[in-house]
Amino acid sequence: METAEIQRRWLTYFGDRGHSVVPSASLVSDDPTLMFTVAGMVPFIPYLTGVVPSPFDRATSVQKCIRTLDIEEVGKTTRHGTFFQMNGNFSFGDYFKEGAIGFAWELLTSSEADGGLGFRDSDLWVTVYEEDDEAYELWQKVAGVPTSRIQRMGREDNYWSTGQAGPAGPCSEIYFDRGSEFGPDGGPAVDDTRYLELWNLVFMQYAIDNVRSKVDFDVVGELPQKNIDTGMGMERVAFIKQGVANMYEIDQVRPVLDRAAELSGRKYGADPVDDVRMRVVADHVRSALMLMTDGVAPSNDQRGYVLRRLLRRSIRSMQLLGVKEASFPELFSASKDAMAPAYPEVASEFSRTLSLATSEEESFLGTLEAGTTILDVAVSKATDAGQATLDGDTAFVLHDTYGFPIDLTLEMAEEAGLGVDQERFASLMSEQRDRAKQDAKKKRSQVADTSVYREFRQHGETVFLGYDDLRNESSVLGLIRDGIAVSSVGPGDTAEVILAETTLYPESGGQVADQGTLEAPGVVATVLDVQRPVSGLISHTVHVDQGELAVGQSVEVLVDEPNRRRARQAHSATHLIHAALRDTLGPHATQAGSLNRSGYMRLDFSWTQGLAADQKLEIEAIANRAIHDDLEVSTKVLPIDEAKALGAMALFGEKYGDTVRMVDIGGPWSRELCAGTHVASSAQIGVINLVHESSISAGARRVEALVGMEALSEFSRERELVAGLQQTLKAPRADIPARIDELINQVRQMEKTIESLTQKGLGGAIERLAPTATTYGPVNGVVGRADEVASADDLRHVAQNVLQRLGSGAQLVALGADIAGRATIVVVANSDAVDQGVHAGNLVKESVAVVGGGGGGKPQLAQGGGPDAAGLDKALETLASSLRQL
Template identity: 65%
Template sequence: MKTAEIAQRYLDYFEKNDHVIVPSASLVSNDPSILFTIAGMVPFIPYLNGLVPAPYARAADVQKCIRTLDIEEVGHTARHGTFFQMLGNWSFGDYFKEGAIGYAWELLTSAEADGGLGFAERDLWVTVYEDDDEAAALWKKIAGLPEERIQRMGKEDNYWHTGQPGPGGPCSEIYFDRGPAYGRDGGPAVDDSRFTEIWNLVFMQEQITNVRSKTDFDVVAPLPRKNIDTGMGLERVAFIKQGVENMYEIDQVRPVLDRAVDLSGRRYGAEHGDDVRFRVVADHVRSSLMLLSDGVTPSNEGRGYILRRLMRRTVRAMRLLGVDEPTFPELFTASRDAMKTAYPVVADDWTRISQYAFAEEQTFLRTLAAGSTILDLALDETKKAGKPALSGSEAFLLHDTYGFPIDLTFEVAQEAGLDVDRPAFDTLMQEQKARAKADARSRKRAIADQSVYREFRAQGETVFTGYTDLETSSRVLGILVDGLPAQQAVQGQIAEVILAETALYAESGGQVADKGMIVGPGYELDVLDVQRPVPGLVSHTVEVTQGEVGVGQPATTVVDAANRRSAAQAHSATHLVHAALRDTLGRTATQAGSLNRAGYLRFDFSWGQALSDATKSEIEEIANNAVRDNLEVSTRVLPLAEAKQLGAMALFGEKYGDTVRMVDIGGPWSRELCGGTHVATSAEVGVISLIGESSVGASNRRVEALVGQDAFRELTAERALVSQLTSALKTPRDQLAARVAELSANLKAAEKKIAAFEARALADRVPTLADGAARIGAFRVVAESLGVAASGDDARSLALQVRDRLGSEAAVVALGAEVKGRPVVVVATNEAARAAGARAGALAKVAAGILGGGGGGRDDVAQGGGTDVAALPDALRGVRTALETA
């Protein structure tokens, strides 16, 4: 049974049993405390905890998930994968334990011919929470399971909660017995390798608080509305139904593994280490494909960093399998073909997906080449120092800064006859992980108090009137001061104010929040920010500038009209620039993010190279021609499917409901899903002036532009500057560029002459400096100040020349100079001096310490610096003193 067929059978069964079929949410989580959708229940959390009223009583879905916490286990076990799919059925105050158990058992054990999954009853075991007599009795009643196949387990295994105050409850897990070849008999309590969990039924029935750990918390009271949250692992069911050994061998994953086998020339099943690498490749390629399909792009932070890590682990695994050349064109194509039946987007959006994937692999292959060079130098230094192992700090630097995998560091070091200080490396990694976990905990804490919005959200969604009105009368539903509910806020306080209606736009879709005021009887509030802390609810962060505001009082939101107009100009201009980019570069130049505020826009798009000046001018001209043509800007609210059928562009990372708002400018020329505010016709945008274009990643570019009055002021300032230049240079405007180029060339020629003169002047000092060498112990020493030098390189060059002139006798040269207002000391030693114990790096550190800075370098030549120019004589004396004791 194919994986997609299992999923379809699941959905068909629950649709037949009156469940609303909900499409998978994006892998990019709405919850700011987590990067990805890490479990099937994540999209339903607002409904499960009562924060947002559920739009249906019962639902079912197939949810895409990404979880990398156990990434090191991938390939080693039968069931660990970074991308997985959860089949879930949900009840929000509708059916409870009996219904959930009945549905699960019927679907699992019904014959395949009848639409079921065809599991033999004898192969299924269940666990229940140790005190849940009700669930145990229901399993006997509904499934007829004997007592010995219903095992009771504690909170660690069979009690569910989020880790935060809120809903919780016991759960019941269903296990499949893979047979005696996979381990001991006796059920999941004895061996969870032989007995594989396939379905977890969570019975949310209690309100918990004071959560100290997974097993240590306080139960406050029963929930007023009990919920059902279930999750069945699609990949686990698939590898059982397909009769293969693990999730990496199912039909959606195995093609990638097989392609990796072909590319490497090695056999799957021949060697455990290679098998793990093949499975890592199969898993990570699929995960990367699905993340890219949901709009995540490789980067050095957040979600992009996780994607980059998955892709680079794939490259590393293929390298360890003996493949050094690019493989993503083969591997990603195989994954696309395996996944497109279940997720057509991976084929429909293949051009963009493959562009990012292939570019990232090429970038990392270059990184590996550069990292290899750095590693080779580090290994050479380690050998010269007579050390047996590369330091953990150097290995960590390669890993953390350059992205060079630690196991490749081990491999190369072993080839060089050296070890790596793994304990020190592991310590640094643990410290980094601890910092990351602390950051994650702080994010979680920041969002943990969302429950304060539950009462407000229960009164309905905040009505936004700002598309048509700049003032709206409403009433104060609630006030939060320091994150806690309050009855009032007084003058001087910062507070959050929740209203029933608002004309103020909440930040979203790249458009910043409106500026404005909230006024009422006896009070005025300056609006500092407007956000949507939970879906459907708008919160205004305000400063009370006059009087005091209380819950229940009338309130009128007043939008800053000039700021709104300018922001609307910028947002409409963003749509025009997007359309112009696609006209110029083609359909693959899709939006990857944007920012719109009054008078300014920033637009990120998928593209792999810098735009030429001619291309930028063409984009700017097309956008401004659209302004000139006074195109109508129209909006429609319609079903999402209809909008997509009409060709509306959707922004990756944005979440869309069943009904969306579509913005047209000039009909289909610019057609996007957008909740932002816009002008009525394109002529109202005024002027669009591109002011910058830059890289924001291997496959992303960014354009910035000023809009409307801000663009006009920028162009006016440039005109004034050109006028000043033409006057100062006494050159006509049309000849200004040539005149500036001529002056620049003359300046460079003059600088070269000056540099040559200064170099000659320094070279003329070599004999004098060498002749003035003093005897300190076994060394001939030159320790002098040069005064002001153009650069540290000049001092370095002179020190090497003086050292060479002193011949083969042990010689040390230390030259100080003031470079751009800061002190620099360069130390050079010859071979005889080094043999006598003089090390340039150590001497440079001595000087730098006196100068109030740092320094070091090789034994033959090194440099130090600091902040105190007046201390240069003392620094040079410090070098002489160090030599006296050498």
């Protein structure tokens, strides 16, 4: 049974039984405390916790999820995957334990011909919370499961909570018995490898408090509304139904694994180490494909860093399989073909995602080359010091800072005859993971903070009136100070104000929050920020300047009109620049983020290379022509499917409901889904001055522009700059570029003259030193001073040229110089000298110790120095003596 068919059966089954079928949310979580959607219930948290009233009594979804905490286990077990799909059914005060158990058992055990999943009753086991007698009895009554296959488990395994005070409840899990060849008898309590968890049913029925740990808390009562949250692991069901050994061999993953095997010329199943590498590639390529389809781009922080790590681990694994050249075009194409039947957007966005992937691969292949150089130096130092192992700190820095994979470090160190302190490396990695987990735990703990908004949200959604008006009368529904609801706030207080309606725009869609005031007789509060802490609710953070604000009070809401006007100009300018980018570069130059504030706009877009000067001029010109043409700006609220059919762009990172707001500028030329505020016609923008374009990550660029009066001010500053250049260069405006080129050429010619004179001086040193070669033990060489040089680079240049003059045989040159009051020594030797026991690095270390310094290097080239320039002759004599003793 194909994975897409399991998805279809799931949604059909629950849809036919009165559940609202909810599309998968983006992998980019709405929850500000989560980077990704990590579980199927995440999009439903506001409804399950009661913060936001649920729009449906029962729902079902197949949710895309990403988890990377156990990334090191990927490929080694049957079930660890970074991307997975969680099939869920949810009840919000509707059915409870009996209904959830009945649905789960019927879908699992009904025949495939009847639309079920066709599992045999006898292969399924159930666990319940040890004190949940109700669930224990219902499994027997509703599903007919014998008590011999129902096991009671403790809080550690069968109790769900957020880890904070709030809703919680017992769990019941369904396991599949894979057979005696996978482990001992005795059910999931004995072996969870043989008995594989398929489905988890959470019965959210209690309120808990005084949470001391996952298993230590106080149950303080029953919830007024009992909810159901269940999750069935799609990949686990798929690999059982498809008769394969693990999740990496199912139909959505195996094609990538097979392509990796073909490219490497190695056979899957022949070598356990290679098998793990192929499974890592298969998993990570799929995860990266899905993340990029949802708008994530590789970068060095947050979501982009996780994506970059997945991509780099894939490249690393292909390298260890012997594939040194780029392979992403082949691997990602295989993954696209496998995932598109379930997620059509994978195909429609593939050109953009492949461009991001190949750009990252090209960049990282260069990083691997640079990392190899860094590792070579570290290996050389370890060898010089007589160490048998490379220290774990170096391996960790290479891995964590430079992105150089530990597997390659191990392999290359072994080639140099060194081990790696893996225990220290593992310890540092463990510390890093612990920090990440603690940070994640800290962030998760903030989820419960939204409960303070529950009471206010139950009054309904905050009505936003700001599209048409800049002031309104409203009533204070609630006040929050330091995270706690209060009845009033006074002068000097900073607090959140919940209003019934507002004209103040809350930050969203790249547009910053409005500025303004809340006023009443004797009361003035300055608005510091406006946000949507939960869906449908607008919160105003204010500083109370005078008087007292109280719940139930009437206030006048006043928007700062000049600031709003300039923000509107910037937001509409962003739409124009986006359309101009697509006109100039093509449809793949899609927006990936924006910032619009008074007089300034910033737009990030998908593109792999810097814009040429003529492209930037063209983009700016197209946008300003649209302003000149005074295009009408119109908005319309309509169903999302209808808006998309009209060609409206839905932008990454934005969340849309069934009904959307569509903004047209000049008709279909610029047509986007957008909740922001805009000008009435393009001429009101004034002018756009494109001031900067840069890279923000592989495959993503950023343009920045000034808008309106700020753009005019910048033009004035540039005019003053040009006038100053005219005066300084004594040239008319049109001649300034040529005059600057002329000056640059003059400077370059002077630099060449200086370099030539320097080289002539160095040539004299070479001619003087080469004839002084004499025998030092087993080698012929020159040991002397070269005070003609001005830098260490010059000293190396002279030494290497003298060595070339000495010809064949065992030859060495050791030169010293007083450079800016510091004794500097360089030693170069040919391979024959090294064969005779010469090690340039050791010679330098010994000699520079005389001048109070340090240094070292490889057997054929080394450099060092010290502060005691007066001791240079003694240092060179020490070096010569060491040579004679070889």
